Amino acid sequence: xxxxxxxxxxxxxxxxxxxxxVSLTLEPGQVMGLMGDNGAGKSxxxxxxxxxxxxxxxxxxxxxxxxxxHGPLDARRHGIxxxxxxxxxxxxxxxxxxxxxxRELTRRIGPFQILDYAAMNRRAAELFKGLKSETRARDxxxxxxxxxRQAVAIARTRLSEPDIVLMDEPTAxxxxxxxxxxxxxxxxxxxxxxxxxxxxxxxxxVFAVADRIVVLRRGSKVADKAVAxxxxxxxxxxxxxxxxxx
Amino acid sequence: xxxxxxxxxxxxxxxxxxxxxxxxxxAGLVRQEAFWVFVAAVLACLxxxxxxxxFATPQNLFNVTRNFAFVAIxxxxxxxxxxxxxxxxxxxxxxCLSAMVLAISMNAGHSLVVASILALAASLAVGLVNxxxxxxxxxxxxxxxxxxxxxxxxxxxxxSGNKMIFQFGPDESLLFxxxxxxxxxxxxxxxxxxxxxxxxxxxxxxxxxxxxxxxxGANEKAAVRTGVAVRSTKISVYLFSALMAGLAGILEAGWxxxxxxxxxxxxxxSVIAATVIGGANLLGGAGTVFxxxxxxxxxxxxxxxxxxxxxxxxxxxxxxxxxxxxxVALDRVRAYRESES
Numbered sequence: 001x002x003x004x005x006x007x008x009x010x011x012x013x014x015x016x017x018x019x020x021x022v023s024l025t026l027e028p029g030q031v032m033g034l035m036g037d038n039g040a041g042k043s044x045x046x047x048x049x050x051x052x053x054x055x056x057x058x059x060x061x062x063x064x065x066x067x068x069x070h071g072p073l074d075a076r077r078h079g080i081x082x083x084x085x086x087x088x089x090x091x092x093x094x095x096x097x098x099x100x101x102x103r104e105l106t107r108r109i110g111p112f113q114i115l116d117y118a119a120m121n122r123r124a125a126e127l128f129k130g131l132k133s134e135t136r137a138r139d140x141x142x143x144x145x146x147x148x149r150q151a152v153a154i155a156r157t158r159l160s161e162p163d164i165v166l167m168d169e170p171t172a173x174x175x176x177x178x179x180x181x182x183x184x185x186x187x188x189x190x191x192x193x194x195x196x197x198x199x200x201x202x203x204x205x206v207f208a209v210a211d212r213i214v215v216l217r218r219g220s221k222v223a224d225k226a227v228a229x230x231x232x233x234x235x236x237x238x239x240x241x242x243x244x245x246x
Numbered sequence: 247x248x249x250x251x252x253x254x255x256x257x258x259x260x261x262x263x264x265x266x267x268x269x270x271x272x273a274g275l276v277r278q279e280a281f282w283v284f285v286a287a288v289l290a291c292l293x294x295x296x297x298x299x300x301f302a303t304p305q306n307l308f309n310v311t312r313n314f315a316f317v318a319i320x321x322x323x324x325x326x327x328x329x330x331x332x333x334x335x336x337x338x339x340x341x342c343l344s345a346m347v348l349a350i351s352m353n354a355g356h357s358l359v360v361a362s363i364l365a366l367a368a369s370l371a372v373g374l375v376n377x378x379x380x381x382x383x384x385x386x387x388x389x390x391x392x393x394x395x396x397x398x399x400x401x402x403x404x405x406s407g408n409k410m411i412f413q414f415g416p417d418e419s420l421l422f423x424x425x426x427x428x429x430x431x432x433x434x435x436x437x438x439x440x441x442x443x444x445x446x447x448x449x450x451x452x453x454x455x456x457x458x459x460x461x462x463g464a465n466e467k468a469a470v471r472t473g474v475a476v477r478s479t480k481i482s483v484y485l486f487s488a489l490m491a492g493l494a495g496i497l498e499a500g501w502x503x504x505x506x507x508x509x510x511x512x513x514x515x516s517v518i519a520a521t522v523i524g525g526a527n528l529l530g531g532a533g534t535v536f537x538x539x540x541x542x543x544x545x546x547x548x549x550x551x552x553x554x555x556x557x558x559x560x561x562x563x564x565x566x567x568x569x570x571x572x573x574v575a576l577d578r579v580r581a582y583r584e585s586e587s
């Protein structure tokens with residue numbers, strides 16, 4: 001049973017073919033690097049999977065069942081979580097509250113439904129521990145490093161026990177040391193059987209963590225290879241068009 | 247955001263952890279702008295008690311607390327709006343509209359309860375229009391509430407024919423007790439302020455709504471993406487602000503014993519001043535109930551002290567303005583230090 005299967009998915013904006021008949025399969029616990037130049041259709045493809053867009057043609061299957069998403073929250077209900085490039089965090093809130101933002105835990109006191117900070121802190125601390133991150137649940141996000149912020153955003157996706165996590169350029173704007181932290185967070189997701197799609201420009205990061213690499217060029221899939229069977233040189237050639245197919 | 251490219255020495259982490267543990271509470275308090283404003287207000291009161299024999303009298307303290315209560319109640323609503331990243335310039339006019347609807351209804355023979363319901367309904371209607379225009383049409387809050395500042399006061403003028411109303415029908419004495427009376431030596435508007443402040447503080451800290459208000463103010467896009475009901479939360483914020491202004495209007499009508507159409511004129515400026523002095527960030531995401539109340543208190547203490555010390559009250563604006571600038575400057579310094587450390 002595959003976590004995600006796309007069958008000849010296309011997305012057109014008027015005359016522009018942003019994504020052109022892309023088919024791919026993603027197994028549970030697999031990390032797929034999605035690569036391509038600017039405008040190759042990476043983010044459109046991700047938005048199709050995340051429910052922001054509906055495909056013009058083609059089908060999307062989750063666990064072998066065909067799905068149609070009515071917006072990103074619907075996709076989330078189907079077990080697809082996204083870590084946005086800007087992480088979608090609120091600096092003025094604690095790590096735990098950020099993790100639970102929009103899904104806060106409450107308890108009842110008399111007629112009032114009040115926030116259960118203790119439970120949120122406890123659960124968030126468990127999630128950080130599960131990700132082997134030293135992020136502290138009660139600290140405000142404002143004072144956190146790039147790697148810790150990533151941990152908060154990733155812990156958020158773990159709340160709903162998702163099947164698929166989409167990550168948009170998670171290592172684009174952080175330091176070398178923090179990249180290592182983020183890559184180990186991705187490995188933790190994989191260890192929990194979660195399928196990860198990693199959109200990235202950074203070749204070394206993709207090769208360090210991905211099992212497979214899919215390359216898009218001008219909206220079409222031009223390669224889908226195991227990392228062991230390819231090389232950064234080949235992938236660069238595929239992205240730029242120096243190598244047409246592989 | 248700037249990111250450090252090289253890892254900090256481990257000793258720095260340890261030091262930070264130790265200092266964070268040993269005086270976390272106190273350090274957190276000292277970092278709060280509201281705390282320093284509170285200190286300033288207390289020092290001003292102490293200095294005045296020594297310098298004059300008129301400040302620390304029960305009658306003067308009663309007056310000071312009652313006078314700032316109206317601004318402080320409205321500032322509670324303003325604080326919530328400012329935390330959400332908005333602004334509400336219409337509060338002074340809403341206060342006037344509320345008082346006027348109350349006065350007209352009571353003058354026509356309605357009971358205090360019925361008149362209060364009508365007054366609050368009128369206030370909430372203004373808040374609803376503000377909220378809907380801001381949340382759905384995405385018109386900047388400054389523009390929307392500037393428009394409502396004009397419209398609400400105009401309606402109050404139309405309703406009253408721009409006449410003063412000072413007869414409040416059968417429930418007149420009840421209204422005067424509500425706004426002008428006291429219990430156990432504490433003016434009723436102050437009692438109301440304490441009550442409303444407690445409710446507001448509770449809602450900001452302990453409800454999902456409060457968390458969402460802070461989240462929207464800090465990063466609206468993040469709030470949308472995490473599934474927060476941003477639009478309805480925004481509307482509720484302007485409803486809350488209008489409600490506080492409406493309640494203050496009812497109390498102020500009872501205190502003054504008469505309502506004119508220039509009631510609450512340019513009050514929005516004192517209210518915003520109180521909120522900002524108390525540490526609310528006009529960019530959104532930060533602000534406290536305690537700060538708003540203390541900010542309002544400080545402004546009134548300044549005003550009162552000028553009168554008691556025989557200084558021209560024309561200086562009041564200069565003092566209040568200086569405090570606003572000082573408060574914002576301190577906030578900038580703190581933000582700069584945080585980004586450096």
